[in-house]
Amino acid sequence: MKAYPPLYSAHNRDELGFDLRRLGRRPMGAQADAIRACALSLQRHRATNLVGEMGTGKTTIGTAAAALAGFERVVVLCPPHLVRKWQREVKATVPSAGAVIVRSISDLERVRHAGGWPLFVILSREQAKLSYRWKPAIVTRVVSGSQMLRDEDGLPMRQVSCPACFAPVVDDEGVPLEEADLRRKKLSCERCHSPLWQADCHGPRRFPLADYIARRMPGFFDLLLIDEQHEYKARGSAQGLAAGTLATACGAVLTLTGTLMGGYASTLFYLLWRFSPGVREEFQYNDEPKWVSRYGIVERITRRNGDDDAYEDGRSSRRRSYRTRVVEKPGVSPAVLFHLIGNTAFLRLTDVASGLPEYAEEVQLVGLESGPPGEPSQASYYRKLAGELETAVRQALATGSKRLLGAYLQSLLAYPDACTKGEQVIDPGSGEVIAAVPPLPADRHYPKEEALLELVETERKLGRRVLVFITHTASRDISTRLESVLGAGGHRVASLKADTVAPERREEWVARKVREGIDVLLAHPRLVQTGLDLVDFPTIVWHEVEYSVYTMRQASRRSWRIGQRLPVRVLYLAYRGTLQTQALTLVAKKLQASLAVEGELTEDGLASFGDDGEDLLLALARTLTEQVEASDDSLEGLFAGLQESERDLEAPLGESALGSDEASDIRVAPEASMPEAAAEPPVGSTPAAEPTVLVMPRQMAGQQLRLL
Numbered sequence: 001m002k003a004y005p006p007l008y009s010a011h012n013r014d015e016l017g018f019d020l021r022r023l024g025r026r027p028m029g030a031q032a033d034a035i036r037a038c039a040l041s042l043q044r045h046r047a048t049n050l051v052g053e054m055g056t057g058k059t060t061i062g063t064a065a066a067a068l069a070g071f072e073r074v075v076v077l078c079p080p081h082l083v084r085k086w087q088r089e090v091k092a093t094v095p096s097a098g099a100v101i102v103r104s105i106s107d108l109e110r111v112r113h114a115g116g117w118p119l120f121v122i123l124s125r126e127q128a129k130l131s132y133r134w135k136p137a138i139v140t141r142v143v144s145g146s147q148m149l150r151d152e153d154g155l156p157m158r159q160v161s162c163p164a165c166f167a168p169v170v171d172d173e174g175v176p177l178e179e180a181d182l183r184r185k186k187l188s189c190e191r192c193h194s195p196l197w198q199a200d201c202h203g204p205r206r207f208p209l210a211d212y213i214a215r216r217m218p219g220f221f222d223l224l225l226i227d228e229q230h231e232y233k234a235r236g237s238a239q240g241l242a243a244g245t246l247a248t249a250c251g252a253v254l255t256l257t258g259t260l261m262g263g264y265a266s267t268l269f270y271l272l273w274r275f276s277p278g279v280r281e282e283f284q285y286n287d288e289p290k291w292v293s294r295y296g297i298v299e300r301i302t303r304r305n306g307d308d309d310a311y312e313d314g315r316s317s318r319r320r321s322y323r324t325r326v327v328e329k330p331g332v333s334p335a336v337l338f339h340l341i342g343n344t345a346f347l348r349l350t351d352v353a354s355g356l357p358e359y360a361e362e363v364q365l366v367g368l369e370s371g372p373p374g375e376p377s378q379a380s381y382y383r384k385l386a387g388e389l390e391t392a393v394r395q396a397l398a399t400g401s402k403r404l405l406g407a408y409l410q411s412l413l414a415y416p417d418a419c420t421k422g423e424q425v426i427d428p429g430s431g432e433v434i435a436a437v438p439p440l441p442a443d444r445h446y447p448k449e450e451a452l453l454e455l456v457e458t459e460r461k462l463g464r465r466v467l468v469f470i471t472h473t474a475s476r477d478i479s480t481r482l483e484s485v486l487g488a489g490g491h492r493v494a495s496l497k498a499d500t501v502a503p504e505r506r507e508e509w510v511a512r513k514v515r516e517g518i519d520v521l522l523a524h525p526r527l528v529q530t531g532l533d534l535v536d537f538p539t540i541v542w543h544e545v546e547y548s549v550y551t552m553r554q555a556s557r558r559s560w561r562i563g564q565r566l567p568v569r570v571l572y573l574a575y576r577g578t579l580q581t582q583a584l585t586l587v588a589k590k591l592q593a594s595l596a597v598e599g600e601l602t603e604d605g606l607a608s609f610g611d612d613g614e615d616l617l618l619a620l621a622r623t624l625t626e627q628v629e630a631s632d633d634s635l636e637g638l639f640a641g642l643q644e645s646e647r648d649l650e651a652p653l654g655e656s657a658l659g660s661d662e663a664s665d666i667r668v669a670p671e672a673s674m675p676e677a678a679a680e681p682p683v684g685s686t687p688a689a690e691p692t693v694l695v696m697p698r699q700m701a702g703q704q705l706r707l708l
Contacts, residue, residue: 018039019068022067023093025092028353030347034345035065035068037345041343046252047252049275049340050344051258052345053258053347054561060089063093066254067093067094071223072118073121073222074119074222075121075213076121077243078122078124078226078228079503080124080502081502081503084101086227087122090122099122100114100116101122102123102127103124105207125243130204130208131206131211132204133204136182137163138163138169140158140161143157143159163194170190182196217249222251223250224246224250229256229257229275247275259554260340265328266292266328295333297332298328352562357567358568360567362569363571363572363574365575366447368578378416381419382415382578385411385425389404389411389435392408392434392435407428416448417470422436453489459539465521466520466537468520468521469542470482471546478543479495479497492520494522496523496527498524506527506532525552526555533559533561537558538566539570539571541573542556545587546587556570
């Protein structure tokens with residue numbers, strides 16, 4: 001603590017001049033300290049991060065912090081379905097503020113004269129990144145020579161040429177390029193350097209608003225407020241590049257997210273590089289390998305077979321060199337904390353809202369429908385499909401090909417829920433059918449459907465609506481089937497689809513369906529995982545497995561948030577003895593470690609899977625190749641242990657932890673549980689140039705909230 005003297009604590013919070021009475025709503029619990037902490041950090045740092053659990057009110061905290069820190073013109077970058085919500089939240093939090101949604105260059109120009117102070121300009125990330133479409137700009141000319149060359153049809157051969165100098169278009173090795181090559185990447189002529197692409201006049205006429213702000217309005221906005229920051233972590237994504245462009249055009253940056261790190265050190269690099277000047281001073285844009293080598297965990301794999309296949313021998317010694325492959329592993333070095341603790345606030349939902357209703361997750365396994373031996377049934381067809389697929393996959397793996405793994409996993413995960421559609425798996429290499437089962441009768445209900453019907457009926461009698469998550473909504477779409485089954489049971493059902501409800505209209509669409517009296521809402525979890533408050537649905541059912549653990553966690557918390565008065569129940573339905581059970585087992589093992597307080601950047605847990613589900617699929621593939629069997633009892637035990645761990649985690653807070661503003665216990669830095677002596681920098685490190693932000697937990701700091 002001597003190295004980093006506290007700047008903010010419960011004793012001097014009133015001396016900082018942040019008058020919360022200016023706000024239009026009274027902060028709840030630790031929201032007040034989070035607002036002050038972020039406002040103080042914004043005044044002292046170029047970039048500030050707020051990492052808050054789902055439902056903690058990050059929108060309110062970010063808006064209030066920006067206003068109290070004195071920023072006058074703020075641009076908000078958010079997902080498209082949240083622009084209207086942001087407008088409402090800004091007006092409710094800071095009544096004197098102006099809140100304008102911009103969708104075009106004309107809207108941006110009108111902002112220069114907009115009223116309201118401070119002014120919040122709300123911009124969808126889609127409008128920020130999307131540009132006009134482009135196409136190749138080329139001419140084709142007959143190949144010249146002593147004799148006219150002709151193709152197989154007898155027509156003169158033509159070559160793609162530059163429209164400016166008419167030189168043949170070739171790559172850096174002189175190989176002629178075709179028009180298809182020019183559609184993949186914008187290129188220039190090797191001779192005259194003229195662009196070989198042009199705007200497509202038949203496409204949409206638009207310009208990325210992020211680029212317009214950077215070129216025509218640099219410095220106009222003094223703060224960039226980024227919602228769902230984790231969605232901008234990819235190096236080459238259009239939205240990540242747009243966010244980075246806006247960050248350079250604004251005076252300061254405040255980012256909001258529920259999960260800062262994706263489990264690997266590399267997932268932090270471009271987030272911090274784009275929004276942290278300190279990282280940009282030390283690392284170049286292409287220095288991700290340098291970052292990973294310093295802060296990540298890497299594994300070096302050197303392969304040698306029995307023949308000792310060295311690829312190089314020493315010229316004058318017995319030296320032998322072998323090929324080594326470097327693979328990044330989940331985890332991060334504690335040294336990375338010095339890039340975070342100075343400007344990052346961490347907040348949990350229990351720090352904000354006292355008396356939240358109980359939140360419980362459980363798994364319910366049901367058996368496949370079986371029939372007499374030799375008769376068609378869900379169980380017999382599943383065994384047939386699994387046997388044929390496993391044989392084909394093992395044969396492909398034996399030859400070193402993994403082309404069938406995806407088909408194997410998708411088919412066996414989806415078939416039990418879509419058995420009335422049948423299943424046919426085709427080898428993408430040969431085009432042959434490697435496994436197939438016919439559809440089962442659609443005029444009867446299958447075990448998981450019966451379980452869902454029973455649950456919905458029970459919850460309806462208790463006055464509770466049910467949100468059902470399904471992941472197959474395209475070629476294996478089961479929403480129509482579930483609508484029919486639930487509708488025949490007398491329940492009112494609505495299905496949220498990406499192609500029928502625009503992102504910015506989803507919130508009001510759901511509200512309208514609730515007013516109309518629906519009992520069940522069907523939706524893909526990715527459509528509602530961010531921003532939507534679904535407190536009207538206290539019961540959530542995962543009817544299908546979600547591959548991304550991050551998405552599963554986000555979507556499961558849609559209804560357990562401030563304003564919820566009913567106990568929240570999350571139920572995972574799976575067929576016993578199928579790949580669905582194995583998938584849930586893998587998810588549960590990762591969820592166990594995710595109960596650590598946000599800010600403890602551990603090397604294992606939920607985040608280590610990333611947010612695309614790829615590692616979960618690979619883990620399932622290993623259960624095939626390594627013959628790892630999942631126990632149904634162990635799956636239920638994992639979820640029971642998960643609930644016990646969550647209760648143990650929340651127990652130390654107690655009721656008094658949220659009873660008053662002075663007693664609030666927010667986490668404004670990672671590793672909040674480390675002893676005071678651990679705050680000293682490691683030997684040989686350079687102390688931070690600016691004071692850092694840290695909050696000590698109640699068990700160690702008593703009733704003090706320390707901001708370093």
